[in-house]
Amino acid sequence: MTSDVVGVILAGGRATRMGGVDKALLHIDGRTLLEHLLDRLRPQCGELVLNANGEPARFSGFGLPVIADSVDDFPGPLAGILAGMEWGTSRRAAWMVTVAADTPFVPRDLVSRLAEAVDGRDARIALAASRDDSRTLHVHPTIGLWSTALAADLRGSLHAGMRKVRVWAERHEVVTVEFEATPFDPFFNVNTPDDLVHAADLARRLT
Template sequence: MIFSQDITGLVLAGGRGSRMGGVDKGLQTFQGQPLALHALQRLQPQVGPCMLNANRHLDTYQSFGVPVHADVLPGYAGPLAGFLTGLTYCSTPWLLTVPCDSPCFPLDLAQRMAQAAVHAQATIVLAAGPQAGRDGAVSVRPQPVFALLHRNLLPSLQTFVQEGGSKIDTWTQQHPHALCRFDQASDDAQAFANANTLQELHMLQGQTALD
């Protein structure tokens, strides 16, 4: 069994925000507060300690009240850089990552991911949840930046990125891994909706305001 205190939560807010015009995505407003803060507050009740991964405006992120760590790799190296940073500073057996731009993730995310890890005897669990495609149709898709990772994976990930690896699925397939499906009728179709552009952020804001 994995207890909530065994899991460190990490909000990933270290991207370039290129599809938002280069703005710091985690500081864009959602429901009256920064996206990253909203994600942090949604994650904190589910886990033990929490931290943030950010590469700009570190003083602002530090005001959220948890440790803030910049990428341990240079050049905005993507989600794996966030994973590596989180594992580097993780003090619990497990690390749970969530992106700052999917602010409606399930309130039982950590619990169900932990159950999947135990059931599958996996050291990596990735979420798979309902998400609307461009045509509006909703299907269950892997959400690889929602990841539960065992702390012992740090040396493996260090080696992988040092050898030039950059794809999450290529690395995860090297280890016992599992998908945690969030596809029950009770799951919100917006749970894993992400805001890559300001237009998508405004749409998500409007959709959640109607719920």
């Protein structure tokens, strides 16, 4: 199944805590966050696309098609998920995986684990989860596997004012897949300048 899954990297946010810069283009350990992520995600997907708003040429060096939100006024990550679903449908893909562009260390078995979780079940969504240092489980709603058949429902929900990914996801059959820290939370994301410094340290620990 995994070879039939398309991958969608969500980079359409405004990154207000980073001064509005493209987080995907920030550097850690001499490479952009997007390059680190692509190393891990590319082998797991049949095709990849980048969801980003604004001038797509700024991502021209990565060899990815770029699609913008198809819903106006920056309604958040659900708009990027919808854009990915519609792009996946155009590629005749039944499933797509989404990953936020500011999570450079996603597991190398992310897609296979998520796909295994929905295989043979009625579930149409599988969301990734991990535990923090206190062993509290956190679900990561922008990192998941989605049936592209949900596109029409999602578009209708967005037009009706829905903005929260997990609230919309839980309207459908959804499963959660826990990933262990090896050696740290694989879904660590870069939101602040301090996070960027920490990400650089984590990248060096992996080399």
